[in-house]
Amino acid sequence: MSPAPRPTDSPSASSKRVLLVDDNVDAVESMEILLQAFGYEVATAVHPELALGQLESFAPAAAVIDIGLPGMDGYQLAAEIRRRLGGQPMRLVAFTGYGSPDDVARARAAGFDAHLVKPVDIENLLAALGGA
DSSP states (O other), X not given: OOOOOXXXXXXXXXXOEEEEEOSOHHHHHHHHXXXXXXXXXXXXXXXXXXXXXXXXXXXXXXXXXXXXXXXXXXXXXXXXXXXXXXXOOOEEEEEESOXXXXXXXXXXXXXOSEEEESSOOHHXXXXXXXXO
């Protein structure tokens, strides 16, 4: 087993921008701190409408999106992000408590590039963001 990644293991991440979308404030703040330690510039949103507002003002390279959001679920948010970007690249990572094959397929159909099941370890999170 390889050692756990350390913040100094990701120097190339310093220019990466990630948008975290989760209505659980504690979860989004914890992930924000974690990704910042790995050199990511992070913006957060606790509601889908706030996340959509971040697309232009923050211009993230990737977004980690909870599926169970109020008003608009993560699948709908991913589809709306893809629509608004009009083909511009952006890595979308589903972040959910559901991990059945149907859940993964639904995430792919909505436009997600990766699907992570909570709780996620840092190696899997960094790997999912690796293409961002």
